[in-house]
Amino acid sequence: MRVEWDAPVTLHIYPDVIDPKASQLRRSADGAVQLLLGADVSVLVRLQNAGAPVSAHIGQVVMGVTAIELDDAVDIDDDTVLHAGSIVAADDASVQPLTRTGNDVDDTIIGQPAIAGAAGSHADVDEQTILGQPAPLADVIDDPDASADTVIGPGRSRPESRPAPSAQVSTPAAVSAPLLPPALPAIPASAHVNAGASPTASRRTRIEPTRASDASGTFAVAFPDGRTVALDRAVYVGRAPKSPRITSGVVPELVAVPSPRREVSSTHVEIQQEGRAVVVRDLGSTNGTRVRAPGAAPSLLSPGASRVVATGTLLDLGDDVVLEIVERPSALPAQGGSW
């Protein structure tokens, strides 16, 4: 595979110790282009004002690069030429070794995971903390932007990768924008809700990142003390409710209810609207949640279980705490902060 730039770039070549067949291109904040290279991949670099391409190696910083050719021994079409846009860097073409600042001055550097491998010693805890995303982990890292930097990754990238829209690489906002469309399916910036070490620990719920629109924000929860909370955000009810992990989206509403007999759990139930449905989820409460749909006999929602409920459904958490799912009053303002 071949990648070309309209203007010369400075290329930093780092090892990818995790995947020998991996190659990734990404931008660093100062405009340099970083190439992560697995041990099985070789690269030829074409320099500005120079003739034949020359071989480049891990650990080099190569200035004045106009194109690279990756021999990554995987089934990428050799005819694929990627135009990476007008990334401007130093003008002169020279090759110099990649140097690292020693412990005497600066202990913490920014780099890719591979730098730790290059250093060779993992034993000491005083190794520099670095920001990186090891290639094999890309799909388990809980980072909505995790795919944004991934540009070329054999096994993940497909030969039909297209050149990036030029706007992505020519605007200042593109400092860390991919040179190519992300190879992985983009993880939407939706909220990941993870209830941590509670009985719901294995549950991961994705809720929509934006406040439910007027069209969908049609439900609310009525509390015994007269409060009504709109379901334009998730609502957590209990004696002293905690929130789960909130990554992005609308901040949930935490509603503490009195329970002198301590029958209501500290974080007892989650109520949220998903599309046109209201879903009630018992969060592993001690006593469960009694659900009475209109015209139906009450039934127990077991600790940890969830159920879709209709308007008019009563939720009995114990200790006379009975919530009702209601149509959202039109006057009820949206309150949740965004995150």
Added chain:
Amino acid sequence: MVSAAASTVGASTVALPDGGGQLALSWAAQTNTGLKRSGNQDSYLAAAPVFAVADGMGGHAAGDEASAAVVARLAEYISGDFASTDEIAQALRHASDDIGEIAGSHDRAGSGTTVTGIALTIQGQRPYWAVFNIGDSRVYSLLDGVLTQLTVDHSAVQAMVDAGSITAVEAESHPNRNIITRAVGFGKNPVPDLWFIPVAEGSRLLICSDGLTKEVDADLIRLLLSEAIDADDAAGLLLEAALAAGGRDNVTTVVVEVVRSDEAADADATLPRFD
């Protein structure tokens, strides 16, 4: 925060809304370069209603400046008795912009910082800690002798633990344990995690950089945090423990004690229901 060691102590009492009584905090913070590093790239903020630790990354002064920038923005945006999540999010976004400029001025590949902390907020008329995190600095709470890690690291090893490919114990010695997967800086919008935790009277909260947690295990953290006579004592004991264990990285400890909360969260066990 380039000095080798620094410390802060403080206390505050605020009125809770709607006649909810009073909330009194006391706190202490200490930071130390450690025994091996030449400079301290940690920064902290310890001033009610917000307490935070940032661990900078980046060559030359960029790491110092990145961590200092994020605590400066938190201090700037959060004022009054209680914070809002919007203020926290705004502060982090602006800090990210600041760090972009720092990186540019140093002509470095990039600089960034972790940041984690707690901010006093009101949720549903009750006091809550908004716990926020980007990176691998941590927040712990100690309540009734139980130590709980409130934040989840954004690290390569945490991702592997989550995926079930290694255990939490294996993570402590894994070669990739110094790789973090999120930071403030690097020209990206920060993506912080957030939790809301009820403010509980008698609880102690610890905010620390990985210079503590990579040297001192959770059992010793729990012991020192619970045995200390007050927040200042706790911050000092924890920092000394990290130094005694090797002090290979910058260490920062911020301890907040909830001395009084009249709207006390009911942390007792739930009882069975008989009816």
